[in-house]
Amino acid sequence: MRRSLVILTSVLATGALTLTACGSRDDNGGGDSAGGDTTTLTIGVDAPLSGENSTTGLGIQYGAQIAVDDANKNKLVPGVTFKLKAFDDKAQPATGQSNATSITGDKTAVGAVGPLNSGVAQSMQQVFASANMVQISPSNTNPELTQGKNWQTDKKRPFKTYFRTATTDELQGSFAADYAINGLKKKSVFVVDDKQTYGAGLAKIFTEQFKKLGGKVVETDHVNTGDKDFGSLVTKIKNSKADLLYYGGQYDESALLSKQMKDGGVKIPLFGGDGMFASTYIEAGGAATEGDLATAIGVPADTLPAAKQFIETYKAKGYKGDYGAYGAYSYDAATAIINAVKAVVDANGGKVPTDMTDLRTKVVDEVQKSDFQGLSGKVSFDEYGDTTNKQLTVYQVVKGEWKAVKTGTADLN
């Protein structure tokens, strides 16, 4: 028994040493390659890069990559080379948390872009707050992340290191409800969500607003992420005589649900949030998705004059994934961090502060003061860390492609 314990301990110790060795080799490599008097600073990006949601996740990674490349090319911050380090959170909160620990543990890291999923963000916020490192999500929409648990009654910012360039579900849900009633002229809705932070939150806000505007919620149901067969649910929807299905969740389930619903003879559109606004939704659901709708934050990347160059670069580099949903927001998030570093360096007489903790703290303060023209419009943050850019767009599947049908600013009433 004692001997096996000794062996186990030595194995663990060897393993730990090996890992440490790898780590330090990495760090040295970064410093050496920078050479001369330039400093290499790392920006972490965390998103699902494989499996579920990876189409949009890759859009976030490469959106930030282009921002970093642009900054390096234009020597935006003299003496500083930025390096992007991508982490795959597989849409799992636990993985996101351990990635956040890796990012904050990296001695050259100044900030992070991501994650995609609100549920993942919840587990990452505290890690970044403890390290005093800025985190900007291009896509989290859950109101609790910036405005606290009781955001409806008593707004309170939980983490001053957390920002987002995406607007919240409070606005998105209201915008969708408004369009369902006034644009689509729908009266009765069947609401389904996937019980996740994002999906359930969005469905709840939609439900409240839809009722407030005089619509009727005939029934609600919940699915599990990973469910494939919705036969029973489709029969319920059919029986409910609803004229619209609202879905709070991601495309993995909603594409299957839309297909099975239409195959089952229920010819009503499925309306969802930005979580299902991706070309994968149409690919996976096929012709059945025709006429389905989704709200998405911001305005379509293709219609942004400032994003033209960005889209060309994205396509020219042959990057995978979908830039359409969050690519431009991810670019803006990374740029906000880069600009903040520039402000800190400028204030420090053109030198990068040697104390990393000091640098990180100052970057957080500078991000809060952000005010510049990004790809998605003006980038600045309010006292909760939310973007002041509150534009939203409703998209519809027309001839197998997402087409913007209404762009506007959500107004709360």
Next chain:
Amino acid sequence: MNTLPQQLANGLLLGSMYGLIAIGYTMVYGIVQLINFAHGEIFMTGAFGAFTVYFYILPDGTSMAIAVPLMLIGGGLVAILIAVGAERFAYRPLRGAPRLAPLITAIGLSLALQEVVRNFYPGADRAIAFPGLDTTHDIGSVTIKDADIFLILAAVVCMAALAFFVRKSRTGRAMQATAQDPDTAQLMGIDTNRIIVIAFAIGGFFAAVAAVAYGLKYGNIDYRMGFLMGLKAFTAAVLGGIGNIYGAMLGGIVLGIAETLASAYIDGIPGMQQLGGQSWANVWAFCLLILVLLVRPQGLLGERVADRA
């Protein structure tokens, strides 16, 4: 509108698919007492095999009447190859080892197959669109589509063929003998290794049939599709009495119907609203399994030991 007939049809369809996959678990268990946890992934590779035939081999615009049989052959070949390969290289070397060893091997193999497909099959890191059979038919108040008809026909034909094979053919009888007592069967001149390979192959083929039906019905496949389906099919096999081929199909159908009815009607019972709906379907399905196992630990048809193969 009375939704019961439609819900029963939904359950029967889902259950037939569970049943087809469960055959693979039950046959292998019946003969070598191994729970092949990689069987869900064999189902998954069958789907990718069929998709490869459709997308990369057949010319565009091939009629589905020709494509589906070829997809069955292609998917079947891939699934059989992987099932037999798993037996030969992963399980056979562990034949005499403690039972835990092959079980862990099976779990490892399951993860390995998933990752291999994810990393090496083009585009498999997300859902891949599979051709569908989407023409719908209304029979009374029940709406079904061509893919559903295919699934039911496939389940019936496969079960009938398997029953005939096990009862009437020489190899089938050899299988029953091996299941009863492998050592004695070997002494009587039966090549038990061959019988075991055949059991894996049949299980693999049935999984591929289920996989093609899955693709046609749901319209897309992904590398994780085998995990939950495999788990459910395993549950079906235990529910029906593991080792019994009729039990596997019966267990599948019972499970499918129970799941569907639970998600359809439980939230309508006063006071049970919170415990109903789609998201609780799995909970009720496993409650049913626990109940059945409490009353009949051998499963629904578990006592017909002589028939197991």
